[in-house]
Amino acid sequence: xxxxxxxxxxxxxxxxxxxxxxxxxxxxxxxxxxxxxxxxxxxxxxxxxxxxxxxxxxxxxxxxxxxxxxxxxxxxxxxxxxxxxxxxxxxxxxxxxxxxxxxxxxxxxxxxxxxxxxxxxxxxxxxxxxxxxxxxxxxxxxxxxxxxxxxxxxxxxxxxxxxxxxxxxxxxxxxxxxxxxxxxxxxxxxxxxxxxxxxxxxxxxxxxxxxxxxxxxxxxxxxxxxxxxxxxxxxxxxxxxxxxxxxxxxxxxxxxxxxxxxxxxxxxxxxxxxxxxxxxxxxxxxxxxxxxxxxxxxxxxxxxxxxxxxxxxxxxxxxxxxxxxxxxxxxxxxxxxxxxxxxxxxxxxxxxxxxxxxxxxxxxxxxxxxxxxxxxxxxxxxxxxxxxxxxxxxxxxxxxxxxxxxxxxxxxxxxxxxxxxxxxxxxxxxxxxxxxxxxxxxxxxxxxxxxxxxxxxxxxxxxx
Amino acid sequence: xxxxxxxxxxxxxxxxxxxxxxxxxxxxxxxxxxxxxxxxxxxxxxxxxxxxxxxxxxxxxxxxxxxxxxxxxxxxxxxxxxxxxxxxxxxxxxxxxxxxxxxxxxxxxxxxxxxxxxxxxxxxxxxxxxxxxxxxxxxxxxxxxxxxxxxxxxxxxxxxxxxxxxxxxxxxxxxxxxxxxxxxxxxxxxxxxxxxxxxxxxxxxxxxxxxxxxxxxxxxxxxxxxxxxxxxxxxxxxxxxxxxxxxxxxxxxxxxxxxxxxxxxxxxxxxxxxxxxxxxxxxxxxxxxxxxxxxxxxxxxxxxxxxxxxxxxxxxxxxxxxxxxxxxxxxxxxxxxxxxxxxxxxxxxxxxxxxxxxxxxxxxxxxxxxxxxxxxxxxxxxxxxxxxxxxxxxxxxxxxxxxxxxxxxxxxxxxxxxxxxxxxxxxxxxxxxxxxxxxxxxxxxxxxxxxxxxxxxxxxxxxx
Numbered sequence: 001x002x003x004x005x006x007x008x009x010x011x012x013x014x015x016x017x018x019x020x021x022x023x024x025x026x027x028x029x030x031x032x033x034x035x036x037x038x039x040x041x042x043x044x045x046x047x048x049x050x051x052x053x054x055x056x057x058x059x060x061x062x063x064x065x066x067x068x069x070x071x072x073x074x075x076x077x078x079x080x081x082x083x084x085x086x087x088x089x090x091x092x093x094x095x096x097x098x099x100x101x102x103x104x105x106x107x108x109x110x111x112x113x114x115x116x117x118x119x120x121x122x123x124x125x126x127x128x129x130x131x132x133x134x135x136x137x138x139x140x141x142x143x144x145x146x147x148x149x150x151x152x153x154x155x156x157x158x159x160x161x162x163x164x165x166x167x168x169x170x171x172x173x174x175x176x177x178x179x180x181x182x183x184x185x186x187x188x189x190x191x192x193x194x195x196x197x198x199x200x201x202x203x204x205x206x207x208x209x210x211x212x213x214x215x216x217x218x219x220x221x222x223x224x225x226x227x228x229x230x231x232x233x234x235x236x237x238x239x240x241x242x243x244x245x246x247x248x249x250x251x252x253x254x255x256x257x258x259x260x261x262x263x264x265x266x267x268x269x270x271x272x273x274x275x276x277x278x279x280x281x282x283x284x285x286x287x288x289x290x291x292x293x294x295x296x297x298x299x300x301x302x303x304x305x306x307x308x309x310x311x312x313x314x315x316x317x318x319x320x321x322x323x324x325x326x327x328x329x330x331x332x333x334x335x336x337x338x339x340x341x342x343x344x345x346x347x348x349x350x351x352x353x354x355x356x357x358x359x360x361x362x363x364x365x366x367x368x369x370x371x372x373x374x375x376x377x378x379x380x381x382x383x384x385x386x387x388x389x390x391x392x393x394x395x396x397x398x399x400x401x402x403x404x405x406x407x408x409x410x411x412x413x414x415x416x417x418x419x420x421x422x423x424x425x426x427x428x429x430x431x432x433x434x435x436x437x438x439x440x441x442x443x444x445x446x447x448x449x450x451x452x453x454x455x456x457x458x459x460x461x462x463x464x
Numbered sequence: 465x466x467x468x469x470x471x472x473x474x475x476x477x478x479x480x481x482x483x484x485x486x487x488x489x490x491x492x493x494x495x496x497x498x499x500x501x502x503x504x505x506x507x508x509x510x511x512x513x514x515x516x517x518x519x520x521x522x523x524x525x526x527x528x529x530x531x532x533x534x535x536x537x538x539x540x541x542x543x544x545x546x547x548x549x550x551x552x553x554x555x556x557x558x559x560x561x562x563x564x565x566x567x568x569x570x571x572x573x574x575x576x577x578x579x580x581x582x583x584x585x586x587x588x589x590x591x592x593x594x595x596x597x598x599x600x601x602x603x604x605x606x607x608x609x610x611x612x613x614x615x616x617x618x619x620x621x622x623x624x625x626x627x628x629x630x631x632x633x634x635x636x637x638x639x640x641x642x643x644x645x646x647x648x649x650x651x652x653x654x655x656x657x658x659x660x661x662x663x664x665x666x667x668x669x670x671x672x673x674x675x676x677x678x679x680x681x682x683x684x685x686x687x688x689x690x691x692x693x694x695x696x697x698x699x700x701x702x703x704x705x706x707x708x709x710x711x712x713x714x715x716x717x718x719x720x721x722x723x724x725x726x727x728x729x730x731x732x733x734x735x736x737x738x739x740x741x742x743x744x745x746x747x748x749x750x751x752x753x754x755x756x757x758x759x760x761x762x763x764x765x766x767x768x769x770x771x772x773x774x775x776x777x778x779x780x781x782x783x784x785x786x787x788x789x790x791x792x793x794x795x796x797x798x799x800x801x802x803x804x805x806x807x808x809x810x811x812x813x814x815x816x817x818x819x820x821x822x823x824x825x826x827x828x829x830x831x832x833x834x835x836x837x838x839x840x841x842x843x844x845x846x847x848x849x850x851x852x853x854x855x856x857x858x859x860x861x862x863x864x865x866x867x868x869x870x871x872x873x874x875x876x877x878x879x880x881x882x883x884x885x886x887x888x889x890x891x892x893x894x895x896x897x898x899x900x901x902x903x904x905x906x907x908x909x910x911x912x913x914x915x916x917x918x919x920x921x922x923x924x925x926x927x928x
Contacts, residue, residue: 003501009694017488024481028664030472034766035775037467067531067665068693074682104702105681157915192694200492201531201665216536218571220564228564229532230473230656230663235699254694317479450570 001312002352007343013197019235019241023234041233048240055247056182059191060204064223065236067202069174070100075171076188076205077104082142083212089113095331096148121287123280124153124332132163145172150328151279152288161185178246183414187211193239201232202239257344258286260353265289267327271361276432278334295398296367304363312343334429335389337394383412393421397429407458416443418451426454435459466816477661483705487698505697519711520646522670528687529700530667533638533656534564537663540634540669541568544605558590559561559795560612562669587744588617588796596627596910609636614792615729615743616752625649642710651745657703660710664839665672665696666703688735725816729753735825740822742798757802759862760831761772768827777805799892845874853915857885861893871922880907882915890918899923
């Protein structure tokens with residue numbers, strides 16, 4: 001079964017499996033003890049630390065191993081903020097960071113700190129200047145990802161770092177480490193081994209020599225005082241071995257996967273009507289592509305693709321378990337529904353991608369069929385009111401798509417809705433389909449009940 | 465090489481290795497996703513949770529998997545305290561808990577909470593009544609280990625729980641889980657897989673249904689909102705499989721190991737002069753024995769035993785990396801030096817233990833030889849001043865042992881020392897050797913410089 005969800009987790013690299021097995025036999029003892037078994041574990045740990053440091057461009061004594069990328073981010077953010085308390089309690093981060101960063105920022109604010117989320121452009125990329133402009137005299141830490149985990153857009157890390165002065169920059173390299181060189185400019189670096197084909201249970205927290213750090217957790221000697229608990233030597237050994245292997249293969253593999261992703265980016269809009277490929281067209285990860293199929297739910301698509309034998313991910317959905325749309329897509333101002341993320345693991349083949357491109361149009365068509373989207377020819381009404389009050393997203397946008405053809409160019413449609421997601425989705429749909437979003441008004445002004453009227457001026461028949 | 469350090473970490477159980485391998489192939493995907501690989505990982509995770517719950521006497525939905533036993537303790541202590549904030553901010557724990565608990569208590573106090581350490585008797589055991597008496601109206605959590613990690617003494621968990629009313633009790637079962645049934649009475653339970661022969665990277669945090677818990681970490685959906693970060697399914701599967709295997713073998717294996725430990729407890733004092741076996745003589749773990757060899761450093765002994773082919777641990781040493789003596793031995797009021805902990809993994813054989821008993825007397829004698837402990841016959845001096853100012857522990861006790869024979873029974877020795885450890889060690893030595901500790905005075909009163917005079921009344925010639 002083709003697995004196209006490497007951005008969630010990569011299948012273990014063969015080298016990881018092999019190294020884990022060997023290290024289970026040779027490195028299971030407690031590296032903090034003094035006997036022979038312990039010394040052997042310590043030697044394996046030291047060697048793994050050297051390897052990871054070398055690949056990531058750090059010194060061995062700057063590297064601590066955590067239990068996950070999320071733990072690396074939480075500790076990196078809170079520990080660096082604590083270490084710079086004298087400077088202030090302000091945190092700057094992009095609006096499209098991993099939820100682990102956003103949740104840590106929320107906790108920081110709940111505990112009395114402050115945080116600023118820097119907006120991104122329509123491709124999900126921050127401007128280095130805009131990011132640097134958010135820095136204040138009391139800013140104690142800035143956080144920026146190397147590449148976005150949902151849409152693959154690369155961030156201007158090095159350019160941003162150059163504008164930050166002495167404000168430390170934490171770079172979340174989880175999506176790129178192993179595949180791409182770590183961009184220069186970090187003071188603190190976070191990564192996650194299972195994203196590069198290492199085992200679960202290993203994250204990396206690197207803190208540059210001289211950067212002040214104060215652990216937010218109770219005291220513990222392990223990992224330079226940064227990560228409490230028994231050190232997982234076998235998994236760390238496997239993480240280091242696979243990082244080296246993946247990095248060595250990266251140049252060739254990136255070129256191969258980039259060609260496959262380019263194929264998906266080009267063919268999907270040709271094969272599937274009403275699709276928007278999101279993320280930066282050039283400055284992006286080689287192995288990841290995300291697109292939105294209008295009028296349908298990402299989870300439904302994902303489930304149908306799974307039935308057809310393809311493992312993909314949906315960046316977001318109005319009906320996901322958390323009931324909140326993707327913060328990344330929302331920050332980009334693109335539609336948050338019908339979203340599919342295709343992320344190719346090492347070794348993905350052209351026939352696998354071809355098979356996906358063959359199946360996708362049928363699956364999307366089947367999911368859309370019951371919606372009745374066979375749009376009538378352009379109509380001549382001057383105005384139309386679509387009452388979707390009480391209906392959940394994506395119904396408002398589906399109704400809009402169904403009926404837009406009934407209104408003449410220049411005419412006005414008022415979509416009445418009481419679902420908060422419509423406030424974002426209707427303008428995004430307009431942007432995508434070439435109509436003008438004309439603002440909102442109380443639904444009562446259009447004969448509706450409690451809710452909002454979202455006003456659309458029909459400009460053309462693009463995107464129907 | 466015989467490995468007698470199972471209390472630090474047990475060698476991986478064969479079942480753990482096998483299960484880890486299988487789960488690496490079948491359960492590497494993200495269990496939070498929706499595709500087939502994810503569902504498979506989730507099924508393995510659910511099954512592992514059921515197994516662990518069953519063995520530990522919990523419900524599956526009470527179990528969260530952490531990255532280590534230390535993380536389980538930190539989260540269990542801080543999360544339960546946060547969950548009971550309305551009740552107050554007072555924590556009660558025994559004085560001999562794992563350092564992870566003590567460091568968490570320190571952090572809690574630094575952040576404005578309060579904590580009471582309940583003392584233990586000479587065997588390292590708390591009294592249930594004394595423990596319960598430390599509870600106040602504002603006590604939000606009590607913490608008690610199932611068994612001590614340095615000396616093996618079992619704590620009266622169930623008796624204590626019965627006296628605590630509605631104050632939640634966190635039980636640290638790290639040293640006993642798998643080997644012994646979990647004692648009844650816990651509200652929160654912590655354990656660590658690598659202690660029972662599972663892989664590193666897995667701890668268990670169980671919170672009884674209805675016990676209020678509020679995570680001290682930033683929000684995250686994983687593991688019931690209690691443990692952030694990617695779930696390590698393969699290691700959890702291996703942890704569960706090995707727990708079931710170890711528990712099934714425990715009755716037979718405990719009887720076997722208890723006989724070997726009894727042999728060590730009986731033979732070591734017969735084979736080695738001036739040895740004290742510490743910990744409760746009856747209420748103890750089956751596989752662990754700790755003894756102190758007077759006048760020598762535990763680390764030196766450990767190193768020599770390692771050269772002779774035996775991996776053991778030293779519960780404490782004045783010269784360990786942290787330079788603080790074992791808090792457990794100090795709380796018990798026994799000597800903190802020359803300490804060796806022998807903890808037998810599953811499968812330890814009689815010939816291995818016999819070989820250890822053959823080597824130990826020679827190693828101790830060799831380490832002691834340069835100290836000149838061939839004590840002279842009982843002397844007749846009425847008083848003696850031993851000036852050890854500027855000398856580090858264990859020199860003061862060694863000097864005392866060397867010269868005690870020069871003083872007649874009833875006579876007085878003043879040991880002058882400026883090492884803080886002497887304040888504990890000299891009374892402990894007296895207790896052990898049958899002399900009376902008569903208190904302290906300024907060293908200047910005995911002709912010394914800046915320091916303390918520790919006064920010993922020679923009562924008999926026991927223990928010379």
